[in-house]
Amino acid sequence: MSNVTDVASTTEVLTSTPTSQKPVITTATPTSTTTLTPEELCGKHNTSCDDCLGVSGAKCLWCKSDSSCKPYPYSKVLPSAHECALSEARWGVCWLNFEALIIAVSVIGGVIVLTITCCCIYCCCCRGNNQKKYDKDQHDDEQKLERKAKQDERRAERQSRLDEIRRKYGLMKDDAPYQRFDA
Numbered sequence: 281m282s283n284v285t286d287v288a289s290t291t292e293v294l295t296s297t298p299t300s301q302k303p304v305i306t307t308a309t310p311t312s313t314t315t316l317t318p319e320e321l322c323g324k325h326n327t328s329c330d331d332c333l334g335v336s337g338a339k340c341l342w343c344k345s346d347s348s349c350k351p352y353p354y355s356k357v358l359p360s361a362h363e364c365a366l367s368e369a370r371w372g373v374c375w376l377n378f379e380a381l382i383i384a385v386s387v388i389g390g391v392i393v394l395t396i397t398c399c400c401i402y403c404c405c406c407r408g409n410n411q412k413k414y415d416k417d418q419h420d421d422e423q424k425l426e427r428k429a430k431q432d433e434r435r436a437e438r439q440s441r442l443d444e445i446r447r448k449y450g451l452m453k454d455d456a457p458y459q460r461f462d463a
Contacts, residue, residue, distance in 0.1 A: 325340060341353075
């Protein structure tokens with residue numbers, strides 16, 4: 281087993297300056313930063329639920345049954361029963377357990393899907409049928425106008441034939457039935 285120690289290396293940097301000044305040599309020592317694993321990070325916050333869930337990025341899960349802060353199992357969607365029971369697991373907020381969170385998200389998702397489905401059915405089926413009905417009504421109105429025009433044409437034809445027959449036999453009435461008296 282070998283013991284590894286961090287040795288801070290010194291780096292000399294030559295900075296260029298205008299010709300009127302002398303070059304300056306500075307030394308920099310890099311600082312070493314350590315990154316904590318999720319287990320270590322959550323292990324530091326085992327004091328309370330609020331402290332555990334206050335870790336940035338909601339990376340930790342609070343188990344109420346054993347009062348421990350554990351890293352959230354991102355490889356799985358839900359934490360397994362041997363880690364913490366769903367009724368005892370808290371994630372995001374302390375007042376809402378995982379079972380209630382799953383039910384609430386499922387209900388909200390179901391309502392959204394149902395709303396979208398109803399809107400699609402209304403838009404595709406109901407409004408489409410109304411458009412077809414409107415087109416059919418418009419077609420019927422056009423046919424009605426055509427029939428009325430033909431009927432008016434036939435009526436005018438009959439009237440002209442009757443007027444011819446009346447003229448032929450002298451039965452035509454004058455346009456002005458009233459005559460002026462000569463005084």
